[in-house]
Amino acid sequence: MxxxxxxxxxxxxxxxxxxxGATRPVRQPAHHRSRSALLLLLADLWLPLLVAALDPDRASILLAVAAGLALAHHSAGLYRRRFVEDVLDDLPQMILGVLASLGLGALVVIVTHEPLTSYPVLLGPGLLVSSLVGRQTVYWHRRRRRRASDGxxxxxxxxxxxxxxxxxxxxxxxxxxxxxxxxxxxxxxxxxxxxxxxxxxxxxxxxxxxxxxxxxxxxxxxxxxxxxxxxxxxxxxxxxxxxxxxxxxxxxxxxxxxxxxxxxxxxxxxxxxNLGGVCGHTARVKRAVDVVVSALALVLLSPLLLAIAIAVRMETGPGVIFRQERIGRGGHPFTLYKFTSLIPADDEEAATRWTVAGDHDAVGPVGRFIRATSLDELPQLVNILRGEMSLVGPRPERPYFVEQYRAVYPTYDSRHRAPAGLTGHAAVNGLRGDTSIEERARFDNRYIDTWSLWGDAKILLRTVGCVVRRRGG
Missing domain, CATH: 3.40.50.720 (NAD(P)-binding Rossmann-like Domain)
Structure with a gap:
């Protein structure tokens, strides 16, 4: 060597x-970054939390200010790991964070009609000074640990x-x-x-x-x-x-x-x-949103689901729900549910034929309508509730085509870093049906690499517009 x-x-x-045979240095614990971020969070919020505990009558205002400060500092990247840590580098973003948190506190005051007294005068400078002192203490502690560290x-x-x-x-x-x-x-x-x-x-x-x-x-x-x-x-x-x-x-x-x-x-x-992918604490929030929204949707849309089921049964006969194996997160297969909109000749055709929807003889008026409005996808709310899919993510594909695409398009398999979705970034950009697989992979990977909860919300809003205009989604 x-x-x-x-x-x-x-x-x-x-x-x-x-x-x-030499001894290698001990690896840093996996929770080190979370612990470091928590210390900085406490350094920022110790003053408003302390005052809230001492003055319960104004706790709602102070907790709102604390939440606003934490969100502003998180958005500014002040909780991520850095090698050069200096409160003077943080100061411009900290000032903006304090102003944003005071704005949120003012909003709570307007809603609750709380008397402010001297809080506006003291809270802003107090937040800034306490956060500066707290962060400097954390940085000093980290530098000591680094000097005493051994690889x-x-x-x-x-x-x-x-x-x-x-x-x-x-x-x-x-x-x-x-x-x-x-x-x-x-x-x-x-x-x-x-x-x-x-x-x-x-x-x-x-x-x-x-x-x-x-x-x-x-x-x-x-x-x-x-x-x-x-x-x-x-x-x-x-x-x-x-x-x-x-x-x-x-x-x-x-x-x-x-x-x-x-x-x-x-x-x-x-x-x-950023490694990309749906992970971390916000991923758990995404999953919670999936569970709540899919459960509520199944309840609220139950009359519509029943009406579609009856119409499909009258047009196609038995087998209202169409089941098909798809590939989800991590390349794992699962059974996807849809309303039956057409009758393929056999199971092999359903699994390997690219667009059987082109055979208009196999699609009746009900099938054409629910496909054009994406209502045939609604049973996938059950897949979402079970954790096999998410509201937003790359659309899942059949195993037969996944094997073909991953051999031709090097980036295709990277789509499986996130849960499959009822709708997705590629879908709302018109990439459904007989469209470029390479472009789909590019859009889906872009979604994963830049994933955020707000990004999911935007895609859901755009999906509503696509469905109303019958332009995919």
Missing amino acids: HRLTSHARGRPASPLAVSD SQRLLIVGDGDGGVSLARALLYHCGPDIVPVGIVGSAGSEMHDASPLPVLGGHDDLLEVITSQEVTMAILSSTSLTEWRLTDTVSRLGPRSVDLYTVPVGYSLWRHPSGVTDSIAGVPIIAL
Whole structure:
């Protein structure tokens, strides 16, 4: 194995360079990021929560202010992990957060008619000062822990050529004691092997194997031959394993984060990458919304469902509900329910024929109507209630076609990172039926990579318009 040379300004070689029997540093606990975010949340909210406990009569105002401050700081990215932590960097966003929280508190005052007394004068400056003091305390505590740490973070560079080598040198010489650069994954050429101060552990195709074998907890992309999307897509296949991903921005235009909060490591600017996919606390909120909405919809729409069932029974005979195997999240099959709108010749035709709806002899007036208005999809509310689908997500496909598409379109399988949906980003953009599979995959992956609860709400609203205009959705 490639060993680190001794010219690194007297710095000892990376732990990766010792023999296989050497003890590796302990991995950072998986809950570390959640605990860090919780500490910052408490640092921001300790004052309004304390005053609310001491003054129950105005607790509603203070709790509204606390909630507004937490939401504003979360939207500004002030709870994400950063390597350079300075309250002066946070100050502009904190001031905006305090103003937004006071606005929410004022709204509660208007609704409840609470007397304000001196609260408007004292609460704003008090929130800002208490949050500054709390955050500075948390940052000081973190710096102490980092100085006392011994390689809790194992860092992998994904790069090639001079960029990867330069980043390796910067990280090796200037990283704190809590970060251990373990090596590079990229071009396996001899020039990179000779120039790199870190071991070259393989090519881009070896990325997953290297992350697993070297117990990597964070990776930085500095490659021109591997895109950010491909990196996040590859690492997402690790499942629940926690790997923080960053990229070195190309050009000054990409240096500043959209929230205004910047970060760097060893003097190198970096931007955090989102693995994408429906996960985390907001994913549980998404699931709760799915359960509540699907249950209410089944109850409220029961007269309509009964009327459709009767009409379908009269037109097609027995078998009102059409059952078909589809592929959902993680590539797992499930049985999808629809109202029967046409009668395929046999089960094989239903599973393998692309568009049997084109055979108008097999579709009656009721079938054409419920297909045009998407009413035939309503039984999938049961799939949503059972957890097999979601209200919003990539539309599920039959196993026969999934096997074909994943062999032709490299990004198609990435659609299965999210639950299948009753409607989706591709569907509301007209990509249903006989449309481009490549475009569907692109729209669906874009939805997953930028997923948010508000994004789901927008798609649901657009779906209503599509159904009313009978233009898909």
